[in-house]
């Protein structure tokens with residue numbers, strides 16, 4: 001889906017769903033990620049309603065770990081393709097590298113764990129952090145309630 005410029009009203013809505021420190025991190029995302037996370041959150045809200053704010057926060061923050069890799073839009077396309085070409089064992093080894101492109105690719109592929117760690121250092125709720133960590137895992141391994149996880153993941157995939 002092509003990135004859409006967010007209105008002041010949209011940004012205000014995002015800030016109302018997050019803590020101050022979460023929102024500060026969210027604003028650091030590139031436009032494409034902001035727009036993607038906003039759409040995922042709105043879609044999730046339409047599926048599960050307003051009661052579960054921790055999961056709306058999870059939708060907004062699910063890809064926050066991608067910040068660490070420092071890739072821009074084109075770098076991300078490249079990173080996504082690279083991650084599908086190289087085996088996960090190979091990418092796993094790149095995590096040991098101090099820096100460089102391969103380390104950045106490893107960080108990108110590892111964005112759920114990196115994002116969860118980042119949120120642990122903030123004031124995020126446990127259920128928010130859990131979904132960020134689990135959002136690319138198989139359904140069988142989720143500890144997030146299935147019905148919520150299904151809403152979040154279907155919102156992320158279209």
Ligand SMILES: [Fe+2]
Nearest residue numbers: 062063135136
């Ligand atoms: Fe992701």
Ligand SMILES: [Fe+2]
Nearest residue numbers: 036062063156
């Ligand atoms: Fe996503």
